[in-house]
Amino acid sequence: MSGFPAGTAPVKAEFLISIDPIAVPDDDAAEGSGGGGLTSRNGRDDPDTNDGGGRNKRKRNKEEKKARQGQNKNRRFGKVRDEQDICxxxxxxxxxxxxxxxxxxxxxxxxxxxxxxxxxxxxxxxxxxxxxxxxxxxxxxxxxxxxxxxxxxxxxxxxxxxxxxxxxxxxxxxxxxxxxxxxxxxxxxxxxxxxxxxxxxNYVGADTQKLLRTKKYVFPVTDAYLRELQEADKREQEIEMERKHLKEAERERREAEDSTVVIAEPEQKQETVTEDKTDNLHTQIAADGLHPDVDTPDVSIRFAEKNRLDWRGKTYLAPLTTVGNLPFRRLCVSYGVDITCGEMGLATSFLSGSKEEWSLVRRHPSERTFGVQIAGNKANTLVPTAEVLAKECGSQGGIDFVDVNCGCPIDLVFKTGSGSALLDAPAKLGKALIGMNKALGSIPVTIKLRTGVKDGRNTAEKLMTRAVGGGGESGWGIGCITLHGRTRQQRYTKLADWEYIRQCVDAVRAGEADEDLPPVPIFGNGDCFSSHDYHSAVDQYHVDGVMIGRGALIKPWIFTEIKERREWDISSRERLEGVKKLAEFGLSHFGSDTSGINTTRRYLCEALSFQYRYVPIGLLEVLPARINDRAPRFRGRDELESLLASPNSADWVKISEMFLGPAPEAFVFVPKHKSNAYESQG
Known part of the structure; x- marks a missing residue:
């Protein structure tokens, strides 16, 4: 649009206040990352703006810009209680x-x-x-x-x-x-x-948590599997030693050939022995389920009794840090989402009996297909976590699948070898996934990946083709794969690479056809913000569906749009109905006492910290809207629509007061991003 910076949402002239774009936080916040300043979509620093938003703007000094950029780290939200409590x-x-x-x-x-x-x-x-x-x-x-x-x-x-x-x-x-x-x-x-x-x-009680905390919980499947791995490692070490001995014998034989004294018979005998030992070695490798060129064993497992996931054409809400709790998932269910997944939990925290971690597995009956996502870095934490999930939540249909996070980019996770670090450790990942399949019984294991760790080094294709095998030498028995079209290094600085997603899907499908395997659902992920985006991805890039993260955070009603194949010009009143639903779902989950109300208020404000970024499509000159377009300063079609678009966190608290009553003096909402703590700029 003429006169607008590149990447600006094309808002109609009658609704414009200024062409200066509203400062939008780095979207790594959706994954819970720390740090990260405000950057424009073309990679340049956010433009300086004056209080009035006009052309005669006063440039902020370095101290002012620094104060407004980045995240409010180490946020603390203390509970607000009644002054006089009661039993x-x-x-x-x-x-x-x-x-x-x-x-x-x-x-x-x-x-x-x-x-x-x-x-x-x-x-x-x-x-x-x-x-x-x-x-x-x-x-x-x-x-x-x-x-x-x-x-x-x-x-x-x-x-x-x-x-x-x-x-x-x-x-x-x-x-x-x-x-x-x-x-x-x-x-x-x-x-x-x-x-x-x-x-x-999926209430996991205090008794179970205590057993986990005191390391008295029994893991028979895990213990047996880890013994198998130890024995396999021992056999591999023995085979490796045998290889070294054979190489040494071969070296000695070559030296003997080069010597001046040549003894024909012993030389022929030595060669025969060497060949026999080599043949025996490869026979033993095959019997142990190893491949000579693979550095780690893949333990065979039967997958015939696994529940097959028929997810083609379904909508999938991504596991989302902080905002993606049970009340928010209920809201998305009310808008039509088919598949939901809990917030990422750490395997080590599950095994330590953390009350907070186990609260993440809770499921509402309205969630038709529900999974739990876990992050870990090795078999000895991921497998026992899977076993306790199956034992405590799987017997009565509490979970439909368990997803392993192989894409989280944040340093806190990556540096422990979890999340996207697993992309560069396929052997270790394979061990964990095969063990999890054993521990979970009929419950499928799924994985969520990024394209790779570093830009220019996409590795997902090889990993995906290896993962989908039906229990053979290189298969891990995966029930579904989701591929986010960005590397760990890239984060959200560029658009998702959907062409590479299609390349990976086609490679997997070719491998499945060669081995006569049933197709595994493959979902794409990245930048889906409308019904058009969803259906175009399914048609053009051969995916079975799209996992939606940021799109659902900004406009939870995206699932209605997809179901009904339309772009919904949702009114401010209809949006406020969604806010009210979220408040009610929060009270149902967190409680209607003083403490529960203000926990609900906190998470309602967290949700509004994404929803304010929605630009009503009735205000746009061009459709469909794009998720990476930044909104200029605009006014809504009514006062409520303008309020819902406010980037000021004080206004989010004001909206919460409509349904939860006045915020108490002790309640403080610290927004994740510093820019949202400042007054609105017009």
């Missing part, structure tokens, strides 16, 4: 078995007297029809019925008297002596239905 058992309307010895308060009347007033969860229509801002909507008239999202979904609220929407599920009664008694309401019919349709699964 959870008493709050739930039951008796505490510890009685007077309990360290928590048991005085319910004093707690209720000191408790902040109840909140009100408005509908979007009620919110928009209010004459003033969000604060007024929190003043609850007696005629306005209260709503507790947890009670409405489950028929009871386990937070009881601690719930900030208590009036929705409390019953008052007067006794004969005139005293008032309070009791919690339970809707038995709704409770019974919710036990099937709404109750989260």
């Amino acid at each position: 959870f058992k008493i709050a739930a309307g039951t008796l505490c078995e510890f009685g007077a010895e309990c360290k928590y308060n048991h005085d319910l009347q004093n707690y209720l007297a000191a408790k902040p007033p109840d909140l009100w969860m408005p509908t979007v229509d009620e919110l928009l029809s209010a004459s003033s801002g969000s604060e007024e909507t929190q003043n609850v008239p007696n005629s306005r019925p209260a709503r507790c999202p947890i009670f409405e979904e489950f028929g009871e609220c386990k937070y009881g008297f601690k719930c900030r929407y208590l009036s929705a599920h409390i019953q008052k009664a007067l006794s004969e002596d005139g005293t008032e008694s309070l009791s919690l309401v339970v809707d038995e019919a709704k409770k019974a239905h919710a036990a099937i349709s709404a109750k989260e699964v």
Whole structure:
């Protein structure tokens, strides 16, 4: 568009405030990376802007620019609690078995007297029809019925008297002596239905976590497999020693040939022995399941009983750090996503019984196909993690697949040999994947890759063709492969290389045809931001589907667009409905007490830190929108649309207050990127 910097979204003139693009953070944040400044899409530093955004701009000095760039590292989000807390058992309307010895308060009347007033969860229509801002909507008239999202979904609220929407599920009664008694309401019919349709699964209890933490958890499959590897390594060492002896014998024989004394018979005998030993050596290698040119064994395994993944044409929400939690996945499910995967968890943390890590495997019943992603660097952590996942979550359909992260680029993961470091260690990766297949039984193992570690050195093709074998010498029995079209070094500085993705898919398909193997689903990943992008990728690049990450963070409704094959000019009201859903899903997961509400508020703000980047397609001159285009400064078609586009983190908190009530003074949301902590520039 004329007059606009390259890579700028083509916003119609009537909505423009300035052609200067809004500072957009480095998208490595989507993968949880540290560092990284603000860069424009053409690689140059973000342009300096003045407070008014016009042409007569004042250039910031170095200190000002540095203060606005990069990430707010080491963010800490402390829990916000009630000033006067109460025993959870008493709050739930039951008796505490510890009685007077309990360290928590048991005085319910004093707690209720000191408790902040109840909140009100408005509908979007009620919110928009209010004459003033969000604060007024929190003043609850007696005629306005209260709503507790947890009670409405489950028929009871386990937070009881601690719930900030208590009036929705409390019953008052007067006794004969005139005293008032309070009791919690339970809707038995709704409770019974919710036990099937709404109750989260994959709760790994404290007992299991303690066994893991104290290293008393039993891993029979892992132990047997690791013994196999040790024995195979021992055999390989013996074979290697035999090779050295044969080479030494061959060297001595050649020296004997060059000597002045030639003894015919012994020489012929020596040659025969050498050939026999070489033949025996290769026979032993083949019997052990080794290839003479492979530096590590591939232990054979049967894959006939593995669940086959039929994912062609489906939509797949990428595992996303921080934002991709259960409430956000539920939101994407409401927009039509088919496959979801939990946030990446570290194998070592799972095995140490980390409560936080095990919370990542929780699944909502609405998630039709759900997987767990883990990161690790060797078989002795990945295999036991797979075994405990199968034992604790697999028996009742809690997980449909386990994904191994072979693409995470962040230093914290890469330097331990995990994530994208595994791209350069195929032998080690193969050992781990084969062992995981053994440990998981019928549950498939999938992998997510990048094209390579360094630019100009794509290695994914060789790794993928090796991975899809059906249990032969070089096959790892992979159930699905996702390939992100960027190297680890590249991060998000260039567009994804979809031509290389097609090259890898074609190579795998050719190998499968040669070996008469059933096709393994292959998904592409990178820059998908519209229905057009999705269906073009499937048609042009031969993938079975597209995994969507940043596109879903910025516009979760992308899955509706793909299903309905349309570009949705979603209204500000419809977008606010999605924000409300996310708030309700957060309360259901994190809780409706003071602590849960502000944990929900924090993750709602994290989600808004991506959603503000959406430019409504009704404001664009050219479609489809592109994910790497940066928005100039624009105004929306109404006040709400402008608010939802604000890059100022204070406005994200303001949006959260519409549904979660005023943020307490103790609540502080520190945005991941420093630029979002500054006031909006017009």
